[in-house]
Amino acid sequence: MEFIQQYKPWFDESEIEAVVSYMRGGGYLTEFKKTQEFGTSMASYTDAAHCSIYANGTVTLTAALIALGITNKTDEVIVPDYTMIASANAVIMAGATPVFADVERETICIDYESMKNAVTPNTKAIMLVSINGRYPKKLNEILSFCKERKISIVEDAAQSLGCFYNGKHVGTYGDIGSFSFSMPKIITTGQGGALITNNPELYRKVELIKNFGRESAGVDKHIFFGVNFKFTDLQAVIGIEQMKKIPERVVLKKKNYKLLRHLLGNVKEVEFITTGEDVTPWFNDIIVPDVYSLQSYLKEQGIGSRPFYPTLHTQAPYYLHDKHFPNAEFFASHGLWLPSYSQLSIEEIEKIANSIRTFFAGN
Numbered sequence: 180m181e182f183i184q185q186y187k188p189w190f191d192e193s194e195i196e197a198v199v200s201y202m203r204g205g206g207y208l209t210e211f212k213k214t215q216e217f218g219t220s221m222a223s224y225t226d227a228a229h230c231s232i233y234a235n236g237t238v239t240l241t242a243a244l245i246a247l248g249i250t251n252k253t254d255e256v257i258v259p260d261y262t263m264i265a266s267a268n269a270v271i272m273a274g275a276t277p278v279f280a281d282v283e284r285e286t287i288c289i290d291y292e293s294m295k296n297a298v299t300p301n302t303k304a305i306m307l308v309s310i311n312g313r314y315p316k317k318l319n320e321i322l323s324f325c326k327e328r329k330i331s332i333v334e335d336a337a338q339s340l341g342c343f344y345n346g347k348h349v350g351t352y353g354d355i356g357s358f359s360f361s362m363p364k365i366i367t368t369g370q371g372g373a374l375i376t377n378n379p380e381l382y383r384k385v386e387l388i389k390n391f392g393r394e395s396a397g398v399d400k401h402i403f404f405g406v407n408f409k410f411t412d413l414q415a416v417i418g419i420e421q422m423k424k425i426p427e428r429v430v431l432k433k434k435n436y437k438l439l440r441h442l443l444g445n446v447k448e449v450e451f452i453t454t455g456e457d458v459t460p461w462f463n464d465i466i467v468p469d470v471y472s473l474q475s476y477l478k479e480q481g482i483g484s485r486p487f488y489p490t491l492h493t494q495a496p497y498y499l500h501d502k503h504f505p506n507a508e509f510f511a512s513h514g515l516w517l518p519s520y521s522q523l524s525i526e527e528i529e530k531i532a533n534s535i536r537t538f539f540a541g542n
Contacts, residue, residue: 210409224348224422224425236359242388247331253301267491283506289305304333309336313458338359367421389408436463449466
């Protein structure tokens with residue numbers, strides 16, 4: 180069996196034919212009608228009123244904060260200490276200040292009590308990160324708390340396309356939701372991102388922001404602050420074909436995750452995180468005592484894996500020597516992402532599970 184990568188994209192002839200057809204049709208490559216079509220498909224799938232396609236999933240978060248008017252250094256945005264660093268970087272890029280909160284032990288999502296303790300009169304927004312498609316247990320309390328205090332909610336749903344909660348797609352509970360189409364995601368355009376919202380005013384602003392604040396395309400009258408965060412139609416052509424495959428991939432990823440849990444269910448050293456039926460896990464994630472020993476062993480067996488993100492407060496741009504976030508630190512120390520691409524075969528999943536069982540049997 181070939182080396183089982185931790186992740187890889189999934190393309191077939193449909194993407195190739197679509198790109199060739201677009202190029203032969205004299206496509207301009209830059210953002211235009213195909214990008215609009217891609218955005219329409221995203222809005223339809225997530226049941227959002229509006230969707231704006233962007234260059235990547237970091238600048239989408241930045242644009243969302245700018246559109247909400249959160250651009251001053253005294254403006255604080257509460258970010259979970261365990262998340263991809265882009266969640267915090269976007270706050271800095273918008274001109275505001277990130278403030279960290281711990282995460283729940285059960286879900287890896289922002290902890291309600293820790294979030295409340297981090298709130299000050301300067302708190303303008305919560306970065307609600309749906310890690311691996313999951314929401315915090317106290318989502319409703321968070322939503323109510325923020326609504327009462329007029330604190331905006333920006334959903335970093337980069338890992339959550341294809342995930343739902345109580346019948347609504349993840350990313351539609353806050354003021355605005357952000358998605359990513361980078362290579363490891365359930366669909367990919369290489370790089371890319373999207374913002375969805377039901378607020379027409381916010382949508383208008385994020386459309387302006389990504390195109391230099393121009394009143395309309397090709398018209399150099401600037402009515403709002405903006406930069407160049409635009410997408411390309413060439414990427415959108417691929418994205419349109421990828422979107423058609425989401426239903427199949429959702430089924431496959433759920434099936435693969437369920438099988439892996441079954442095969443490792445009686446390995447006491449392996450812990451799985453609570454995952455609802457409506458969640459389509461981006462990564463097959465596990466919690467183990469010694470991440471790096473298992474990662475090294477799996478590599479010897481021809482299996483790729485990747486440790487969880489480090490906590491934000493331990494990283495150079497955000498280092499806080501006097502702060503501790505116990506749950507975030509636990510996950511950063513004990514989490515491992517196993518191979519997770521949609522097209523994993525049953526044989527590959529069995530090899531992954533058997534290798535993990537053998538490792539722990541010998542330790």
